[in-house]
Amino acid sequence: MANVSLEKVGKTYGRHQVISDFSITLRDGECFTFLGPSGCGKTVILRLIAGFEHLTTGEIFIGDRLVSSVEKGVHIPPEARKIGVVFQDYAVWPHKTVYENVVYPLQMQKIPAAEAKKRTMAAVEQVNLGSLENRLPFQLSGGQQQRVALARALVSRPEIMLLDEPLSNLDANLREEMRFEITALQKQTGVTILYVTHDQEVALAISDRIAIMDKMGRVRQVGPPDEIYENPSDPFVFKFMGISNFIPLDWRDGRVFVGESDSPLAYPIPADVLDRIRRHELIAGCRPYDIELTHDDSSPTRGTIRRVIYLGSIIDYRVALGMQEIRVQQDVRDAGQGGIPFRDGDPVGLNFLHLKWFENRGLTEEVES
Amino acid sequence: MIRKLFGNFGIAEILLAVSVLILVIVVAVPVLLILWTALFVDGSLNTRDILKVLSQPETYEALKNSLIIAAGVTFFSTIIGVFFAWLVSRTDLPLKETMKVLFLVPFMLPSFIGALAWKMLLSPRAGYINKYLSDLFGLDGSLFNIYSLSGIIAVETMYLFPFVFIQVAGALERMDPTLEESARISGAGLLTITRKITLPLMTPSIAAGALLVALYSLAHFGVPAILGTERGIYNIPTKIYEQIYQSGGSFVAIRTGTILSSILVIAAGLILYIQNLVLKAGRFQVIAGKSMRPLLLKLRGLKIPLLLFSILYIFITVILPTVTIFLVGSLKTYGVSFTLENMSLTNLKYILFQWKMTKDAIWNSLYLSLGAAFVTMIVGTLISYTIVKIKVRGRFILEFLGLLPFSVPGTVIAIGVILMWSGKFGINLYNTAWIIFIAYIARYMAFSLKSNSAALEQVSDSLEEAARACGATHWQSLKDIVIPLIKPGMVAAFFLIFLPALRELTTSILLYGPTTRTIGVAIYALNEDGETVYAATLASVALVIIIVGQLAIKRITRSRIKGI
């Protein structure tokens, strides 16, 4: 069980610089997730820590051991790093049985046969593959193969576990189950986990801390799941973590208006935020379920219903507000209490329950980059 | 310490260096030497000899014949190959699975043995069929003359069309059926679909098959040698042989051979270039993910006639010649009728157990082809691994070098090998078995590379990386993970080389010495000397060995698939 520390790490492929000046420390025993869109460099970081790739610049420590350093000319190969890795495609060896797959790391460590067998069977039991140790991978389902990979990664009692999108090839139900098993295993063994994914739901569910990365390889925010979700540092993070609406703001006649519309914004805005709105520095972010819709005139903010979709327990609306369309979601039960449901073309009042303030730095660049 | 010695060189760089070295010595140098010898004499550009050779009418004649034969064979092979592929994959022809296997049989028979058989059947005057027909219809002359360009084209087509058949049948079977279904729902009937959708999408496969046929035919020695030389019809390989043979292996003749070889290489290069153009026009991904049944044409009334036609085709091209070889091989004297009294096993016993020449030939072929297959398999695996798995700059050199022999005709390799290993660099292997051995390795390396590369590409990187993460060194992961998984590919490579090497003629005809005849050379020599019966007997032995070998492959590759 160790911490992992990256200092000024950089990686360049040919002329393409994927990561640069990247520094971060993963604490001993935590589950740390790198979350970001494909191509952001999160997998490269995992591979650098594992030793499958060489650093272009910087240093990596596992525990207090220097495993990679460009200046000092150090590169400890993967087999000597005491890691466990679970790959996206499981990488379970098709010509070996479950038992042979899982016992392999112990054979490499030259553990005596009797103890190796004991530990292997324990690992197999731990992932609920008890009676299947003599099966070959092609006889197992996707989820079972993934468990073999997990057992194999854990059996050698590594200092850190690296998981590269291990759940993306599984169906929704199985993904949920395996998420829980990974968390449970981590609690039992106390191993430090580095998890890499583009799925924010998984990241929120299992992580102690999340680092969100953008397509340029920059870390936008690091923090525990609820903080990332509740207090996103910028529009990119906000948009990445879930369905989002961005509402432009205007200051006219001493009031805040929804940008390019006649609808004033009725919302308790603190004084310092008001100042910044006056200087055209801010834009508002809002989640679909943080907006209330009303039939009556109670809200000065007016819009028009463009589309209503019933999704079972949720109703999804597209509402035209000013020059744009925003998404509003309502619990079916709450909607019922409001009386008559809305239909396409209905005029509607909007109440914002919770807004987040972001700097208005040319939104597209913020969000797309 | 080793790290200090090699500085930044790891296992990757070493593998690359070794691979390049092997390929350069085995493949690149011989080919370059040919060009060098053709162009330069004593260090200066030798245009005079080049022009002399090029301006000879014989050269034009040979080149013209080569092109006509290659064009004719490609044309007819493509038509027959596509027709049968379509018949077997897209219609409700009965006994399809059997027919698929039967259409591949011509592949297994050496075409020069086929030529031998057809010579026995259709040579004017002496040919059995001709004699029979002349008697039947009371004709003066004979109906068919196999000693002609058309005879050569016909015989080569018979044994080369499977190249096209395999490519097209395979592509048709793997094609995404929704491509045709969407055409159907758009209103197109079956013929329109075939014309506008299926055939255009098949173009890459057809081109690939046709290319193989064209290259093979261009470089082929056996059939033109048996059916053409008697009447003075030469193509380039037979011309080269004639020059060298007539002059007893003089250097002048060899140099002439290099000039002619260069023409051959240029022609092959042109064909490759044309194919590249065709392929570039459409890089199609047509392979399906889910398996659904493709659209089948209902043949209705034509079902039985087409089936009979196919069977008849197999009969004429496969069974008839094979049976002829076996029967003639048991005759006491050539030309007599096939009655039980006229046949015996004496010939067989003679060539197998008594005659030194044939015994040696069989033995030579066996150990040369087994040895070459084994070495090529191992070296090929090493080099394939370097090409596919090692992420080192410069591996495209390896790819290029490895695939070079594919397009270099066997004759050219033979000459190149002669030039390189006849004392030039201090080693003289001429007239020994070693020179043939090296030539085989050069010739068949490309097959091994292709087969092993395909197998290696199936082994995803993560499987090796997982092993590394489990504590295995690079070597250990090779041993424990990669090799077990590519074993089927390696075995396939072995047989892919062993069988063709066993029965080949084109290369060894230029390299053999008095004690290093191969089976192919022996059969050819016997035929040349007029010993038709013994030629047939030895040919039947060759056929038996080949058939046994093919069955062995089937058995071994089938059991491998189960394990994985």
Place this chain on the structure above:
Amino acid sequence: MTMSHVKLQDVTKRFGPVVAVNRLSIEISQGECFSMLGPSGCGKTTTLRMVAGFEDLDEGEISVGGKIFSSSFKKYYLPPEKRDFGMVFQAFAVWPHLNVYNNVAFPLQIRKMPKAEIEERTRRAITYTGLSECAETYPNELSGGQKQRIALARAIAINPTVMLLDEPLSNLDPKLREEMRFEIKDLQRKFGFTILYVTHDQAEAMALSDRILVMSEGNVQQIDTPLNIYHKPANKFVFSFIGLSNFLPVEIADSAVYIEGQHDAGPLNVELPPRTLERRLILATRPFEIDIIREGGVRGTVKRVTYLGDVIDYRVMVGNVEVRIQKNRIKEILREGQRCGLKFNRILWYEHQP
């Protein structure tokens, strides 16, 4: 009564001993968007292929606009090329050797329409699907979403009255899937054709359809509007397929409903089931329809809390029965190990089928 546009009557299809589609009868009205929803292997694709004509039915009759296309009674079968459908396949089935324009124009060219008309219709279809800028491009240079638009354009080029869509969005990434749903709906609004749609994604079916047919193992489970299917599922299968679910075994005692074997936890705040349901009963409810309260209710302990951003997922153990609850995160968050009570708001009763 308006004549139905697409009509299937007792359609049956067997593959060997397996009955893939069992006596299916549907009537689809003109302009309706009708989905067939179910797990893989349930027979929905086979049904679509029978309507398209790629498979022939064993029994029954299929007719469109009053015209019979397949009938076992009358021994009639019209081949697909004569059925004038527009069809979109899961793997796009766009021809790689033809550019976008020629792909879309193909069905028009087959019908030997005059050149000017082909040009006009093709251009229109390409414009409506947003492909005007890549009319000369070849499919292999385009993304999955664009390829699917080519397939759509090609299907609408002939102005079909019926469009058949076989899981057209499964191969696209989630964001694109949502976008293309609306595009398909917009096209339907513009052109007015009837849609027969096959999918295994219930969110997709709910968002797109006027009516849904839920299928399992060749049999019809329910045909109804999306909302009715969600709120009044005909059986357990439909209930669990259409959304997250809890199935709680219950027993009746002292005129109250208890979770089976968990009397100590206290009674549920639900009405007794109708007397007509005699056998063992299952209480079905959605995770969103359960409230977590401090005092009262059915007592349990929070076993697991999963933070999913906008939603918190709870697993609450009532004795050894696990109940799944999902709550919007605005409401208070509980901790693992905390005691709590459950209040049920909307439930359905099903008979326990072993």
